[in-house]
Amino acid sequence: MTKNCHNDYKMKFSEDEEFPDLSLHNNHMAKVLNKDMYKKLRSKSTPSGFTLDDCTQTGVDNPGHPFIMTVGCVAGDEECYEVFKDMFDPIISDRHGGYKPTDKHKTDLNFENLKGGDDLDPAYVLSSRVRTGRSIKGYTLPPHNSRGERRMVEKLSIEALATLDGEFKGKYYPLNAMTDAEQDQLIADHFLFDKPVSPLLLSAGMARDWPDARGIWHNDAKSFLVWVNEEDHLRVISMEKGGNMKEVFRRFCVGLQKIEAVFKKHNHGFMWNEHLGYVLTCPSNLGTGLRGGVHVKLPKLSTHAKFEEILTRLRLQKRGTGGVDTASVGGIFDISNADRLGSSEVQQVQMVVDGVKLMVEMEKKLEKGEAIDGMIPAQK
């Protein structure tokens, strides 16, 4: 492939002259990247022309937060994870609990393998949701893609979604053609995504050409939703009120597989390999890319001294009900799986189902003034 002109131009400068100043930085990339690694990788580029500096720009521009560990790098195409393996592998290991370059990731989207999950107490569990991302093979990713590529991803996605019927029958709303009424409705439904404002995403070039070829598709029942060309090619979401996670997961798996079948027919399957599972823009979403979670009322448990410990042992994480970085309101928490890579979809949703069931039981005990010491789980 033709080489990347400006990258060759940069080679005139030594690696010392080009190496970023990471002295104030606290993100995964800054922890891992050193001068030797930079020297080794700086002359490379993927077949589509993504370079090391392209991968790391967001982590250079955003030093991070003292308490939150951001990833600090992105992929511009599927090949990044191979060409820049020397950098991505240790980052993946650090972020995904010691996952090794030789490890294999298991994909399991057979919802029947999930045990239980249909009886989470709706007096506590207000809503259930599962989301993931998918990248379409043969197209570069949001940090790098051109308008032509992004529009093809949109076109293929609309075609695939238009073939869905029954419970999945729905409609696509492109961001650049939305009426005011449609926009208001999507906002009221909490479906509408907006142009990214996070500097993490902006530095990686993901907001280019906004809102061209971005849109939202949802089924008539508003329980299955797809975002096109936001942070990944596709974000797929299944959700409903109440605690029937089994049903949410069933719809998730069935819908995803129907969509994948249509893409495969056109020779555009999803990016996937047996080491990294589903390949997405951000290394934190590799593997399943899955976040399965509930909004659950735990006013007593959340103020218990052992709350954090319990979450860690259950391999769950908490967020406020506005999503990542928000605070909880009225003792209601978003509880979801912490893992993405190294366990399957079924395994991760099972952990959510079992973990939330246990926490609701603990909440009930605490309501009655009883101790929960005997219920503290072992580390999963």
Add this chain to the structure above:
Amino acid sequence: MPFGNTHNVLKLKYASSEEYPDLSQHNNHMAKILTPAIYERLRSKQTPSGFTLDDVIQTGIDNPGHPFIMTVGCVAGDEETYEVFKELLDPIIEDRHGGYKPTDKHKTDLNPDNLKGGDDLDPNYVISSRVRTGRSIRGFCLPPHCSRGERRGVEKMSVEALDSLSGDLKGKYYALKNMTDAEQQQLIDDHFLFDKPVSPLLLASGMARDWPDGRGIWHNDTKTFLVWVNEEDHLRVISMQKGGNMKEVFNRFCTGLTKIETLFKDKGTSFMWNEHLGYVLTCPSNLGTGLRAGVHVKIPNMSKHAKFEEVLKRLRLQKRGTGGVDTAAVGGTFDISNADRLGFSEVELVQMVVDGVKLLVEMEKKLEKGQSIDDLMPAQK
């Protein structure tokens, strides 16, 4: 920015119409000029450093513009951009710079002796005087495109040149990333400190990458001559002082600039300049002289006069609030500066400011006395 040229080759797989941007909501110079035919002809090209058409126009696609303010909507990534993408940039330059033609020649005149007067603007009205311009160092890519190595190279060369200045130009460099809290506070108090760009116009063109690496502020001991390194251009050079002695401000400006340019030449490089576009800068709006000379002047009566806008137009001046472009005037005090950049020399532009402000102050004095200013109305310059 992640627009590798391998990727430009890959993009050619798609038809021009598939890649052409949606500019239906847009109101900027680039959107007025770009057509599918121009896009098709230019999309396969790149400059020697690898800057492409999409790189040039990305900021104008991402920022549709304002219904009342006409933004440029494109930037240069290197000196060659203006040649390789001539077909797009020439009409934009013509539209922005009052009909300046591709065959026109721009005159540079940095001889302060050629300025007539300017040392006697009434300090009861003229509170401060300032001249600024930008400079690009030949051989390096511009802020939208430069690598860290290049940016640091620009900083190193600039600091070496500035460190050799002497006399009333002797000064010190403050790198943004090494600044102590005390230094930072002093620079803020002096109104010298520039911050990481927040304007989406600049962010979308990649100018804030690697911030604050390679960025800094140099100023002389008397705080009348200031250089910004690696903000929106390689160098921004500013001469300023309280009061109305624009002649002295311009003297210092020319002397300082010429000394700096000589120092660069001694090192085997120079500023980007050609006889058609004058000084080559990142934004097409700053071509030519890149010069904005202005004063903060108290004209509460004049500014409310029905003919104020007309007078400014005829004098080829523009008004801004005292906070800079897009700010409102406070207490009848305005920032009045030259409207032109290209097609007039530095001396000519500063002359227009000196003569124009002198006239505006005379008009203000007449209006204070309740007299008419009809016989003072100038002809169109």
